[in-house]
Amino acid sequence: MTRLPFFRQAVALFALALLSGCAAISAVSNAATPLDVYELRAPDMPSPSRRMVARDVIVELPTTSGALSTDxxxxxxxxxxxxxxxxxxxxxxxxxxxxxxxxxxxEATGAVRYVGRTPLGVSGDFALVTEVVDFQAEVNPDGDTATVQVTLLVRLVREQDARIVASRTFAASMPSPSTDTSAVIEAFSGASDQVFAEFASWMQNAL
Known part of the structure; x- marks a missing residue:
């Protein structure tokens, strides 16, 4: 009779260990679950309004806050x-x-000879230095809708002397009728189209 409490305690500890193991497996399983992937596309651009300029433009990797440095x-x-x-x-x-x-x-504007992440030679003619200020959805006070904010601070730098020849902030807000993923992504697409269409037009005139 004196061994019965010890036996019950051992069984309870064994069951707890099994449950903990199952929880750990479940956590690993959830962590390994693939996420749905969304991709934004560059906006359609009208035909170039002028001839291509013989310039090489390097688009440097934008900087941003830690909260946005993720997929x-x-x-x-x-x-x-x-x-x-x-x-x-x-x-x-x-x-x-x-x-x-x-x-x-x-690229869609056909305005420059070359645009890339790295130069073809030692350096390009110009570099684009960008800070991503906003790239998020913000829940509105009603709690049921949201507004997507996209803001970029862009500087065009001449590589020869590191002089900033032009700079501009591009910003767009786009309402989302709900906080559902599909609605938010649609709002991101609209805000992105507006920002990058304005950016591409500005680039044609800045060079």
Whole structure:
């Protein structure tokens, strides 16, 4: 009889160990679950309004805050809190995706001889230095809708003497009728199209 409590205790500890192991397996399984991937595309651009200029433009990797240096899609419940949409991600980390969109937008204009992430030779003629200020959805006070904010600070730098020859902030806001993923992504697409269309037009005149 004196051994019965010890036996019960041993059985309880064994069961607890099994449950802990199952929980750990479940956590690993959830962590390994693939996320749905979304990709933004550069906007369609009209035919070039002038001839191509013989310039090489290097689009440097944009800088941004730590909260945006990820492939997760940010949504802010309030101004001081950063969260991410569950079960989804961008096709690339936000700075890389912005760099890609800048490249594609410039390419679509046919305005320059070469545009790339790295120079063809020792250096390019110009470099684009960019800071991603905003690239997130913000939940509105009603809690049911959101507004996507995209803001880029872009500087065009002449490589020869590191002189800033032009700079501009590009910003767009796009309402989302709900905080559902599909609605938020659609709003991101609209805001992105506006920003990168304005950016591409500006580039044609800045060189």
């Amino acid at each position: 997760r899609i940010m949504i802010r419940p309030n101004a001081l809190q950063a969260q991410y949409l569950p079960d989804v991600r961008w096709s690339e980390p936000t700075p890389v995706m912005v760099q890609t969109l800048m490249l594609r937008s410039i």
